[in-house]
Amino acid sequence: MAALFRLYNVTKRYRSREVLNIRKMEVNKGRIYTILGPNGAGKTTLLRVMSLLTVNDSGRIEVFGEEVSWNKSQLVRLRRHMAMVTQTSFMFKGSVYYNVAYGLKVRKRPEPEQRKIVKECLELMGMSDFADYPAQKLSGGERQKVAIARALAVKPAVLFLDEPTSSLEPNSAMDIEHYIKFINSQYNTTVIMVTHNLFQARRLAEEIFFLWDGKIIEHGSCEDLFTRARDERTRAFLQGNF
Amino acid sequence: MAVFYQGIKEGLLLIMSLDRELIQITLLSLQVSFSALIIAAILGIPLGSVLALKRIPGRKIFLNIIYTLMGLPPVLAGLIVFLFLSNRGPLGQLQLLFTPAAMVIAQVCLALPIVCGLTARAVMAQPQEVYDTAAMLGATRRQAAWTIIKESSLGIVAALTTALGRLMAEVGAVMMVGGNIAGKTRVLTTSIVLETRMGNDSRAIAIGMILLLIAFLTMLIILKLEKRTFKDGGTIQVI
Numbered sequence: 001m002a003a004l005f006r007l008y009n010v011t012k013r014y015r016s017r018e019v020l021n022i023r024k025m026e027v028n029k030g031r032i033y034t035i036l037g038p039n040g041a042g043k044t045t046l047l048r049v050m051s052l053l054t055v056n057d058s059g060r061i062e063v064f065g066e067e068v069s070w071n072k073s074q075l076v077r078l079r080r081h082m083a084m085v086t087q088t089s090f091m092f093k094g095s096v097y098y099n100v101a102y103g104l105k106v107r108k109r110p111e112p113e114q115r116k117i118v119k120e121c122l123e124l125m126g127m128s129d130f131a132d133y134p135a136q137k138l139s140g141g142e143r144q145k146v147a148i149a150r151a152l153a154v155k156p157a158v159l160f161l162d163e164p165t166s167s168l169e170p171n172s173a174m175d176i177e178h179y180i181k182f183i184n185s186q187y188n189t190t191v192i193m194v195t196h197n198l199f200q201a202r203r204l205a206e207e208i209f210f211l212w213d214g215k216i217i218e219h220g221s222c223e224d225l226f227t228r229a230r231d232e233r234t235r236a237f238l239q240g241n242f
Numbered sequence: 243m244a245v246f247y248q249g250i251k252e253g254l255l256l257i258m259s260l261d262r263e264l265i266q267i268t269l270l271s272l273q274v275s276f277s278a279l280i281i282a283a284i285l286g287i288p289l290g291s292v293l294a295l296k297r298i299p300g301r302k303i304f305l306n307i308i309y310t311l312m313g314l315p316p317v318l319a320g321l322i323v324f325l326f327l328s329n330r331g332p333l334g335q336l337q338l339l340f341t342p343a344a345m346v347i348a349q350v351c352l353a354l355p356i357v358c359g360l361t362a363r364a365v366m367a368q369p370q371e372v373y374d375t376a377a378m379l380g381a382t383r384r385q386a387a388w389t390i391i392k393e394s395s396l397g398i399v400a401a402l403t404t405a406l407g408r409l410m411a412e413v414g415a416v417m418m419v420g421g422n423i424a425g426k427t428r429v430l431t432t433s434i435v436l437e438t439r440m441g442n443d444s445r446a447i448a449i450g451m452i453l454l455l456i457a458f459l460t461m462l463i464i465l466k467l468e469k470r471t472f473k474d475g476g477t478i479q480v481i
Contacts, residue, residue: 053374072383080380090371093393102389103379154380 003062004029004158004190005050010059012045012214020045020214022059029157032184032191034201034222037211038237043194044162046211050192051084051160064157080107083156087163089147091135096127096146099135103154121149125179141172148179152187159183161193165200177204198238202226210234249447256448257455263425268452271429274342274416275409278349282357282405285350287398290361291391305362311355316348320418323348327419340421345429348415353405360404364397365390396468403464410457430456 005027012020020042027033027050035043048054049061052068052075061068063078083103092099100121104114122128125145130138138146144164151159161180165173177200183189195201201208201222208225210218210233218225218234229235256264292298293305325331327339327347338344372393376386391398413431420427422436430453437446 051378053377075377076380076382079377082378084374084378086371086374090369090375092372092375092389093395102376102381106376106379106381106385150379160378 003027004064006060006062007050008060010049010056010061012042012049012054012056018214020049020056022046022214022216025209025216025219027158027190027192029190030184030188031206032180032204033193034205034208035192035194035211036198036201036208036237041211042214043211045214047084047160047162047192047194051082052079080154081157082160083151083154083158084160084162085144085147085151085164087166088140089143089150089164091138091143091146094135095131096122096133096135096138097131099146100150100153103150107154117153118149121153124152125149140167141169141175144168144172144176145179148176148183152183155187156189158190158192161191161195163194163196166196173200180204198240210237245443246447249444250451252444253448253451256445257452264449264452266425267428267430267433267449268456270342270427271410271431271453272456274345274349274429275406277346278353278409279402279406281346281350282353283402286354286357286401286405287361287391290358290401291365291387291394293358294362294365295387295390305359308355308359308362312359314352314355316352316412316414317418319351320348320415323351323415323419339419340423340427342420342427344419345416345427348419349409349412352412352415353409356405356408357401360401361394361398364394364401367397368393399464399468403461406460406464407457410453410460 003026005025007022007025010020010022010025011018019040035046037043045054049056050063052063052070055070064081066074066078068074068078092102097118100118101114104117109117118131119128122131125148127142127145127149130142130146135143135146147164159180164180165176168176180191180193181204184191191204193201193204205222208218208220208222209216210225210229210231212233218229218231225234226238229238293301293308323344324339326333327336327344328334329339338347368390372390373386376389381389411431413435416427416429417432417435420429420432422428422432428436430449433449434446434453437443437449
Protein backbone atom coordinates (compact mmCIF):
# COMPACT_ATOMS: atom_id res chain seq x y z
CA MET A 1 0.00 0.00 0.00
CA ALA A 2 1.35 3.43 -0.95
CA ALA A 3 2.21 5.63 2.05
CA LEU A 4 0.86 9.17 1.79
CA PHE A 5 2.87 10.44 4.72
CA ARG A 6 6.12 9.26 6.21
CA LEU A 7 7.65 11.00 9.21
CA TYR A 8 11.11 10.10 10.52
CA ASN A 9 12.58 11.58 13.70
CA VAL A 10 10.39 14.65 13.41
CA THR A 11 10.71 17.05 16.32
CA LYS A 12 9.16 20.36 17.21
CA ARG A 13 9.95 22.65 20.12
CA TYR A 14 8.16 25.68 21.47
CA ARG A 15 10.86 27.63 23.26
CA SER A 16 12.63 25.05 25.43
CA ARG A 17 9.74 22.58 25.55
CA GLU A 18 9.76 19.69 23.12
CA VAL A 19 6.15 19.18 22.03
CA LEU A 20 6.72 16.61 19.31
CA ASN A 21 9.18 13.79 18.82
CA ILE A 22 7.98 11.28 16.25
CA ARG A 23 10.47 8.51 15.54
CA LYS A 24 8.49 6.93 12.73
CA MET A 25 4.98 7.35 11.42
CA GLU A 26 3.31 6.17 8.23
CA VAL A 27 -0.12 7.01 6.88
CA ASN A 28 -1.59 5.00 4.02
CA LYS A 29 -4.10 5.92 1.38
CA GLY A 30 -7.83 5.57 1.86
CA ARG A 31 -7.91 4.84 5.59
CA ILE A 32 -9.35 6.67 8.59
CA TYR A 33 -6.77 7.44 11.26
CA THR A 34 -7.36 8.89 14.68
CA ILE A 35 -4.74 10.60 16.77
CA LEU A 36 -5.61 10.13 20.43
CA GLY A 37 -3.93 11.37 23.56
CA PRO A 38 -4.37 13.57 26.62
CA ASN A 39 -4.32 17.38 26.52
CA GLY A 40 -0.91 18.75 25.61
CA ALA A 41 0.26 15.47 24.06
CA GLY A 42 1.05 17.27 20.78
CA LYS A 43 -1.89 16.04 18.70
CA THR A 44 -2.69 19.38 17.07
CA THR A 45 1.00 20.12 16.53
CA LEU A 46 1.36 16.77 14.77
CA LEU A 47 -1.65 17.56 12.58
CA ARG A 48 -0.23 21.00 11.75
CA VAL A 49 3.18 19.56 10.87
CA MET A 50 1.56 16.94 8.62
CA SER A 51 -0.62 19.56 6.94
CA LEU A 52 2.51 21.67 6.39
CA LEU A 53 1.22 24.59 8.46
CA THR A 54 3.94 24.25 11.08
CA VAL A 55 7.60 23.72 10.22
CA ASN A 56 9.33 20.91 12.10
CA ASP A 57 12.67 21.61 13.79
CA SER A 58 14.36 18.42 12.66
CA GLY A 59 13.66 15.12 10.94
CA ARG A 60 12.29 14.18 7.58
CA ILE A 61 8.75 14.40 6.25
CA GLU A 62 7.60 12.77 3.04
CA VAL A 63 4.24 13.67 1.57
CA PHE A 64 2.93 11.69 -1.41
CA GLY A 65 6.39 10.18 -1.74
CA GLU A 66 8.10 13.57 -1.96
CA GLU A 67 10.42 14.93 0.73
CA VAL A 68 9.15 18.24 2.10
CA SER A 69 11.65 21.02 1.49
CA TRP A 70 9.29 23.81 2.62
CA ASN A 71 9.75 25.90 -0.50
CA LYS A 72 6.78 28.05 -1.45
CA SER A 73 5.73 26.33 -4.66
CA GLN A 74 6.07 22.84 -3.19
CA LEU A 75 3.95 23.79 -0.19
CA VAL A 76 1.12 25.09 -2.36
CA ARG A 77 1.33 22.10 -4.71
CA LEU A 78 1.21 19.57 -1.84
CA ARG A 79 -1.42 21.44 0.16
CA ARG A 80 -3.68 21.44 -2.88
CA HIS A 81 -4.20 17.72 -2.24
CA MET A 82 -5.21 18.35 1.37
CA ALA A 83 -8.02 20.01 3.27
CA MET A 84 -8.67 20.70 6.93
CA VAL A 85 -11.68 21.10 9.18
CA THR A 86 -11.05 22.41 12.68
CA GLN A 87 -13.04 22.58 15.90
CA THR A 88 -14.55 25.99 15.10
CA SER A 89 -13.90 26.26 11.40
CA PHE A 90 -13.13 29.80 10.31
CA MET A 91 -15.55 31.23 7.78
CA PHE A 92 -14.50 34.06 5.49
CA LYS A 93 -16.69 37.16 5.31
CA GLY A 94 -19.22 36.61 2.60
CA SER A 95 -21.77 34.01 1.68
CA VAL A 96 -21.69 30.25 2.17
CA TYR A 97 -21.29 30.02 -1.63
CA TYR A 98 -18.16 32.21 -1.52
CA ASN A 99 -16.67 30.05 1.22
CA VAL A 100 -17.31 26.76 -0.54
CA ALA A 101 -16.08 28.16 -3.85
CA TYR A 102 -12.89 29.63 -2.30
CA GLY A 103 -10.65 26.62 -2.97
CA LEU A 104 -11.85 26.49 -6.58
CA LYS A 105 -11.35 30.23 -7.08
CA VAL A 106 -7.73 30.09 -5.91
CA ARG A 107 -7.22 27.18 -8.33
CA LYS A 108 -8.68 29.42 -11.05
CA ARG A 109 -11.38 26.93 -12.04
CA PRO A 110 -13.91 28.30 -14.55
CA GLU A 111 -17.03 29.90 -13.05
CA PRO A 112 -19.54 27.34 -14.44
CA GLU A 113 -17.47 24.50 -12.99
CA GLN A 114 -17.29 26.31 -9.63
CA ARG A 115 -21.07 26.73 -9.57
CA LYS A 116 -21.62 23.05 -10.40
CA ILE A 117 -19.19 21.76 -7.75
CA VAL A 118 -20.43 24.13 -5.04
CA LYS A 119 -24.03 23.11 -5.76
CA GLU A 120 -23.13 19.40 -5.56
CA CYS A 121 -21.19 19.81 -2.31
CA LEU A 122 -23.88 21.88 -0.62
CA GLU A 123 -26.52 19.39 -1.72
CA LEU A 124 -24.48 16.54 -0.32
CA MET A 125 -24.25 18.27 3.05
CA GLY A 126 -27.93 19.22 3.02
CA MET A 127 -27.03 22.91 2.90
CA SER A 128 -28.40 23.90 -0.52
CA ASP A 129 -30.74 26.51 0.93
CA PHE A 130 -27.85 28.28 2.62
CA ALA A 131 -25.81 29.25 -0.46
CA ASP A 132 -26.55 32.98 -0.11
CA TYR A 133 -26.54 33.00 3.67
CA PRO A 134 -23.77 34.95 5.48
CA ALA A 135 -21.28 32.25 6.48
CA GLN A 136 -20.24 33.98 9.70
CA LYS A 137 -23.81 33.83 10.99
CA LEU A 138 -24.17 30.05 10.75
CA SER A 139 -24.70 27.91 13.84
CA GLY A 140 -21.92 25.57 15.00
CA GLY A 141 -23.37 22.51 13.25
CA GLU A 142 -24.10 24.38 10.02
CA ARG A 143 -20.64 25.89 10.07
CA GLN A 144 -19.02 22.46 10.32
CA LYS A 145 -21.15 21.17 7.45
CA VAL A 146 -20.09 24.13 5.30
CA ALA A 147 -16.48 23.55 6.33
CA ILE A 148 -16.76 19.93 5.15
CA ALA A 149 -18.48 21.03 1.92
CA ARG A 150 -15.66 23.57 1.40
CA ALA A 151 -13.06 20.87 1.93
CA LEU A 152 -14.92 18.44 -0.27
CA ALA A 153 -15.13 20.95 -3.14
CA VAL A 154 -11.39 20.67 -3.73
CA LYS A 155 -11.54 16.85 -3.76
CA PRO A 156 -8.66 16.35 -1.34
CA ALA A 157 -6.61 13.18 -1.14
CA VAL A 158 -6.26 13.79 2.59
CA LEU A 159 -8.75 15.36 4.98
CA PHE A 160 -7.41 16.59 8.33
CA LEU A 161 -9.93 16.95 11.10
CA ASP A 162 -9.03 18.67 14.36
CA GLU A 163 -11.74 17.80 16.86
CA PRO A 164 -14.44 18.55 14.31
CA THR A 165 -17.39 17.72 16.54
CA SER A 166 -16.20 18.77 20.00
CA SER A 167 -18.32 21.93 20.01
CA LEU A 168 -21.45 20.25 18.62
CA GLU A 169 -24.49 18.67 20.22
CA PRO A 170 -24.79 14.86 19.73
CA ASN A 171 -27.13 14.95 16.72
CA SER A 172 -24.95 17.34 14.73
CA ALA A 173 -21.88 15.36 15.77
CA MET A 174 -23.48 12.17 14.43
CA ASP A 175 -24.27 13.96 11.15
CA ILE A 176 -20.66 15.03 10.78
CA GLU A 177 -19.44 11.51 11.55
CA HIS A 178 -21.76 10.19 8.87
CA TYR A 179 -20.31 12.62 6.30
CA ILE A 180 -16.74 11.75 7.30
CA LYS A 181 -17.42 8.07 6.70
CA PHE A 182 -19.21 8.84 3.45
CA ILE A 183 -16.33 10.97 2.10
CA ASN A 184 -13.83 8.27 3.01
CA SER A 185 -15.78 5.46 1.39
CA GLN A 186 -17.07 7.41 -1.63
CA TYR A 187 -13.93 9.31 -2.64
CA ASN A 188 -11.27 7.10 -1.03
CA THR A 189 -10.12 10.18 0.88
CA THR A 190 -7.65 9.50 3.67
CA VAL A 191 -8.93 10.95 6.93
CA ILE A 192 -6.61 11.94 9.77
CA MET A 193 -8.57 13.04 12.79
CA VAL A 194 -7.64 14.37 16.20
CA THR A 195 -10.32 13.71 18.77
CA HIS A 196 -10.84 13.53 22.51
CA ASN A 197 -13.94 11.48 22.07
CA LEU A 198 -13.09 7.82 22.60
CA PHE A 199 -16.50 6.64 21.39
CA GLN A 200 -16.09 8.65 18.22
CA ALA A 201 -12.61 7.25 17.68
CA ARG A 202 -13.99 3.75 18.08
CA ARG A 203 -16.86 4.42 15.68
CA LEU A 204 -14.72 5.98 12.97
CA ALA A 205 -11.09 4.97 13.15
CA GLU A 206 -9.48 2.09 11.35
CA GLU A 207 -6.10 2.87 12.87
CA ILE A 208 -5.15 4.83 15.96
CA PHE A 209 -1.95 6.63 16.90
CA PHE A 210 -1.74 7.16 20.64
CA LEU A 211 0.32 10.20 21.49
CA TRP A 212 1.92 10.86 24.84
CA ASP A 213 4.18 13.76 25.63
CA GLY A 214 4.83 14.35 21.92
CA LYS A 215 5.70 10.72 21.21
CA ILE A 216 3.69 7.97 19.56
CA ILE A 217 3.67 5.36 22.29
CA GLU A 218 1.26 3.03 20.58
CA HIS A 219 -0.11 2.47 17.09
CA GLY A 220 -2.46 -0.17 15.82
CA SER A 221 -5.88 -1.01 14.54
CA CYS A 222 -8.79 0.46 16.41
CA GLU A 223 -9.93 -2.94 17.64
CA ASP A 224 -6.45 -3.92 18.83
CA LEU A 225 -5.94 -0.72 20.71
CA PHE A 226 -9.29 -0.76 22.45
CA THR A 227 -9.10 -4.44 23.41
CA ARG A 228 -5.42 -5.26 23.65
CA ALA A 229 -3.45 -2.06 24.30
CA ARG A 230 0.12 -2.93 25.22
CA ASP A 231 1.11 0.27 26.98
CA GLU A 232 -0.19 0.90 30.47
CA ARG A 233 -0.76 4.60 29.75
CA THR A 234 -2.88 3.81 26.69
CA ARG A 235 -4.97 1.36 28.68
CA ALA A 236 -5.48 3.88 31.46
CA PHE A 237 -6.51 6.56 28.96
CA LEU A 238 -8.90 4.28 27.07
CA GLN A 239 -10.51 3.12 30.32
CA GLY A 240 -11.00 6.71 31.36
CA ASN A 241 -8.73 6.29 34.39
CA PHE A 242 -6.84 9.40 33.65
CA MET B 243 -25.49 83.42 21.50
CA ALA B 244 -26.77 86.04 19.07
CA VAL B 245 -23.69 85.61 16.91
CA PHE B 246 -24.41 81.86 16.59
CA TYR B 247 -28.01 82.39 15.54
CA GLN B 248 -26.89 85.12 13.16
CA GLY B 249 -24.18 82.77 11.84
CA ILE B 250 -26.58 79.87 11.33
CA LYS B 251 -29.11 82.18 9.61
CA GLU B 252 -26.43 83.69 7.39
CA GLY B 253 -24.98 80.27 6.71
CA LEU B 254 -28.30 78.92 5.49
CA LEU B 255 -28.77 81.98 3.29
CA LEU B 256 -25.22 81.63 1.95
CA ILE B 257 -25.73 77.97 1.14
CA MET B 258 -29.06 78.66 -0.53
CA SER B 259 -27.70 81.60 -2.51
CA LEU B 260 -25.04 79.29 -4.04
CA ASP B 261 -22.34 81.90 -3.48
CA ARG B 262 -19.75 81.45 -6.26
CA GLU B 263 -16.74 82.02 -4.03
CA LEU B 264 -18.07 79.59 -1.46
CA ILE B 265 -18.69 76.93 -4.09
CA GLN B 266 -15.16 77.36 -5.39
CA ILE B 267 -13.68 77.11 -1.87
CA THR B 268 -15.80 74.04 -1.10
CA LEU B 269 -14.82 72.29 -4.32
CA LEU B 270 -11.13 73.01 -3.73
CA SER B 271 -11.41 71.66 -0.17
CA LEU B 272 -12.95 68.47 -1.46
CA GLN B 273 -10.45 68.19 -4.31
CA VAL B 274 -7.41 68.63 -2.03
CA SER B 275 -8.63 66.34 0.76
CA PHE B 276 -9.87 63.54 -1.49
CA SER B 277 -6.75 63.67 -3.71
CA ALA B 278 -4.60 63.37 -0.59
CA LEU B 279 -6.76 60.54 0.72
CA ILE B 280 -6.61 58.60 -2.56
CA ILE B 281 -2.81 58.94 -2.75
CA ALA B 282 -2.48 57.98 0.92
CA ALA B 283 -4.71 54.96 0.32
CA ILE B 284 -2.77 53.84 -2.77
CA LEU B 285 0.51 54.03 -0.85
CA GLY B 286 -0.65 53.31 2.69
CA ILE B 287 -2.83 50.23 2.30
CA PRO B 288 -0.20 48.09 0.53
CA LEU B 289 2.59 49.41 2.77
CA GLY B 290 0.60 48.74 5.95
CA SER B 291 -0.33 45.27 4.70
CA VAL B 292 3.28 44.41 3.85
CA LEU B 293 4.45 45.61 7.27
CA ALA B 294 1.80 43.47 8.93
CA LEU B 295 2.38 40.32 6.90
CA LYS B 296 6.07 40.23 6.01
CA ARG B 297 8.85 39.54 8.46
CA ILE B 298 11.20 42.15 7.04
CA PRO B 299 14.23 43.46 8.95
CA GLY B 300 13.54 46.65 10.91
CA ARG B 301 9.79 46.09 10.71
CA LYS B 302 9.13 46.92 14.36
CA ILE B 303 11.16 50.13 14.24
CA PHE B 304 9.43 51.15 11.01
CA LEU B 305 6.01 50.49 12.55
CA ASN B 306 6.92 52.51 15.65
CA ILE B 307 7.99 55.41 13.44
CA ILE B 308 4.67 55.23 11.59
CA TYR B 309 2.68 55.11 14.84
CA THR B 310 4.62 58.17 16.02
CA LEU B 311 3.93 60.01 12.76
CA MET B 312 0.20 59.34 13.20
CA GLY B 313 0.33 62.18 15.71
CA LEU B 314 2.41 64.46 13.47
CA PRO B 315 1.39 68.09 14.15
CA PRO B 316 -0.07 69.54 10.92
CA VAL B 317 2.01 72.72 11.27
CA LEU B 318 5.18 70.64 11.44
CA ALA B 319 4.11 68.66 8.34
CA GLY B 320 3.42 71.98 6.64
CA LEU B 321 6.81 73.35 7.68
CA ILE B 322 8.67 70.30 6.32
CA VAL B 323 6.83 70.44 2.99
CA PHE B 324 7.34 74.21 2.90
CA LEU B 325 11.11 73.80 3.35
CA PHE B 326 11.24 71.16 0.62
CA LEU B 327 9.20 73.20 -1.84
CA SER B 328 10.55 76.69 -1.10
CA ASN B 329 12.97 78.23 -3.58
CA ARG B 330 15.92 77.23 -1.40
CA GLY B 331 14.59 73.71 -0.88
CA PRO B 332 15.54 70.57 -2.85
CA LEU B 333 12.26 70.64 -4.80
CA GLY B 334 12.10 74.42 -5.18
CA GLN B 335 12.50 74.34 -8.95
CA LEU B 336 9.13 72.58 -9.27
CA GLN B 337 7.47 75.86 -8.21
CA LEU B 338 4.76 74.05 -6.32
CA LEU B 339 4.63 76.25 -3.24
CA PHE B 340 1.31 78.08 -2.77
CA THR B 341 -0.48 75.78 -5.19
CA PRO B 342 -3.16 73.14 -4.50
CA ALA B 343 -0.50 70.50 -5.36
CA ALA B 344 1.59 71.61 -2.38
CA MET B 345 -1.50 71.37 -0.19
CA VAL B 346 -2.13 67.83 -1.41
CA ILE B 347 1.51 66.86 -0.66
CA ALA B 348 1.25 68.27 2.86
CA GLN B 349 -2.02 66.45 3.47
CA VAL B 350 -0.59 63.18 2.13
CA CYS B 351 2.15 63.53 4.77
CA LEU B 352 -0.56 63.70 7.41
CA ALA B 353 -2.85 60.98 6.03
CA LEU B 354 -0.24 58.40 5.00
CA PRO B 355 0.90 57.39 8.52
CA ILE B 356 -2.74 57.11 9.63
CA VAL B 357 -3.77 54.92 6.68
CA CYS B 358 -0.59 52.84 6.84
CA GLY B 359 -0.52 52.44 10.64
CA LEU B 360 -4.20 51.61 11.05
CA THR B 361 -4.14 49.25 8.05
CA ALA B 362 -1.18 47.41 9.60
CA ARG B 363 -3.05 47.11 12.89
CA ALA B 364 -6.22 45.90 11.18
CA VAL B 365 -4.30 43.22 9.27
CA MET B 366 -2.30 42.17 12.33
CA ALA B 367 -5.53 41.82 14.31
CA GLN B 368 -6.70 39.00 12.04
CA PRO B 369 -6.51 35.56 13.64
CA GLN B 370 -4.03 32.95 12.40
CA GLU B 371 -7.04 30.90 11.23
CA VAL B 372 -7.56 33.22 8.27
CA TYR B 373 -4.18 32.31 6.81
CA ASP B 374 -4.45 28.65 7.81
CA THR B 375 -7.88 28.30 6.23
CA ALA B 376 -6.82 30.01 3.01
CA ALA B 377 -3.58 28.00 2.80
CA MET B 378 -5.35 24.70 3.47
CA LEU B 379 -7.82 25.50 0.72
CA GLY B 380 -4.90 25.80 -1.69
CA ALA B 381 -4.22 29.54 -1.72
CA THR B 382 -0.75 30.70 -2.66
CA ARG B 383 0.97 33.12 -0.27
CA ARG B 384 -0.17 36.05 -2.38
CA GLN B 385 -3.76 34.79 -2.54
CA ALA B 386 -3.78 34.14 1.20
CA ALA B 387 -2.37 37.62 1.87
CA TRP B 388 -5.07 39.17 -0.31
CA THR B 389 -7.69 37.18 1.62
CA ILE B 390 -6.33 38.47 4.93
CA ILE B 391 -6.45 42.05 3.61
CA LYS B 392 -10.04 41.52 2.47
CA GLU B 393 -10.92 40.16 5.90
CA SER B 394 -9.39 43.34 7.38
CA SER B 395 -11.50 45.64 5.20
CA LEU B 396 -13.58 46.93 8.11
CA GLY B 397 -10.42 48.17 9.81
CA ILE B 398 -9.07 49.58 6.55
CA VAL B 399 -12.27 51.56 5.96
CA ALA B 400 -11.94 52.84 9.53
CA ALA B 401 -8.38 53.92 8.69
CA LEU B 402 -9.59 55.84 5.63
CA THR B 403 -12.44 57.43 7.59
CA THR B 404 -10.06 58.57 10.33
CA ALA B 405 -7.63 59.98 7.78
CA LEU B 406 -10.39 61.81 5.92
CA GLY B 407 -11.65 63.31 9.16
CA ARG B 408 -8.19 64.64 9.88
CA LEU B 409 -7.74 66.04 6.37
CA MET B 410 -11.09 67.80 6.21
CA ALA B 411 -10.50 69.50 9.57
CA GLU B 412 -6.85 70.31 8.95
CA VAL B 413 -5.77 73.95 8.73
CA GLY B 414 -2.13 74.33 9.77
CA ALA B 415 -0.41 72.51 6.91
CA VAL B 416 -2.58 73.83 4.09
CA MET B 417 -2.25 77.35 5.43
CA MET B 418 1.53 77.05 5.50
CA VAL B 419 2.09 75.61 2.03
CA GLY B 420 -1.04 76.97 0.34
CA GLY B 421 -0.89 80.49 1.66
CA ASN B 422 -4.70 80.92 1.75
CA ILE B 423 -4.73 82.81 -1.57
CA ALA B 424 -8.25 83.83 -2.63
CA GLY B 425 -9.44 81.98 -5.69
CA LYS B 426 -6.32 79.81 -5.75
CA THR B 427 -5.53 77.99 -2.51
CA ARG B 428 -8.25 79.11 -0.12
CA VAL B 429 -10.14 76.20 1.39
CA LEU B 430 -12.94 75.96 3.95
CA THR B 431 -10.74 75.70 7.05
CA THR B 432 -8.40 78.53 6.07
CA SER B 433 -11.45 80.65 5.19
CA ILE B 434 -12.81 80.16 8.70
CA VAL B 435 -9.51 81.40 10.15
CA LEU B 436 -9.48 84.40 7.81
CA GLU B 437 -13.11 85.40 8.36
CA THR B 438 -12.72 85.11 12.15
CA ARG B 439 -9.62 87.30 12.06
CA MET B 440 -11.49 89.87 9.96
CA GLY B 441 -14.34 89.92 12.49
CA ASN B 442 -16.84 88.24 10.14
CA ASP B 443 -17.87 85.76 12.81
CA SER B 444 -21.20 84.86 11.28
CA ARG B 445 -19.63 84.16 7.88
CA ALA B 446 -17.02 81.98 9.65
CA ILE B 447 -19.82 80.06 11.33
CA ALA B 448 -21.57 79.70 7.98
CA ILE B 449 -18.47 78.19 6.40
CA GLY B 450 -18.06 75.96 9.44
CA MET B 451 -21.60 74.71 8.89
CA ILE B 452 -20.75 73.78 5.32
CA LEU B 453 -17.63 71.96 6.55
CA LEU B 454 -19.71 70.03 9.06
CA LEU B 455 -22.30 69.23 6.41
CA ILE B 456 -19.62 67.88 4.06
CA ALA B 457 -18.10 65.81 6.87
CA PHE B 458 -21.55 64.45 7.73
CA LEU B 459 -22.39 63.57 4.11
CA THR B 460 -18.99 61.97 3.52
CA MET B 461 -19.26 59.83 6.64
CA LEU B 462 -22.81 58.89 5.68
CA ILE B 463 -21.58 57.60 2.30
CA ILE B 464 -18.70 55.72 3.94
CA LEU B 465 -21.02 54.16 6.50
CA LYS B 466 -23.41 53.13 3.72
CA LEU B 467 -20.53 51.51 1.84
CA GLU B 468 -19.38 49.86 5.05
CA LYS B 469 -22.85 48.47 5.69
CA ARG B 470 -23.01 47.10 2.16
CA THR B 471 -19.62 45.48 2.53
CA PHE B 472 -20.21 44.10 5.98
CA LYS B 473 -23.86 43.18 5.92
CA ASP B 474 -22.69 39.55 6.25
CA GLY B 475 -20.88 40.12 9.49
CA GLY B 476 -18.91 42.68 11.38
CA THR B 477 -21.78 43.66 13.64
CA ILE B 478 -21.82 42.64 17.25
CA GLN B 479 -25.25 42.44 18.78
CA VAL B 480 -25.13 43.62 22.36
CA ILE B 481 -28.35 43.03 24.27
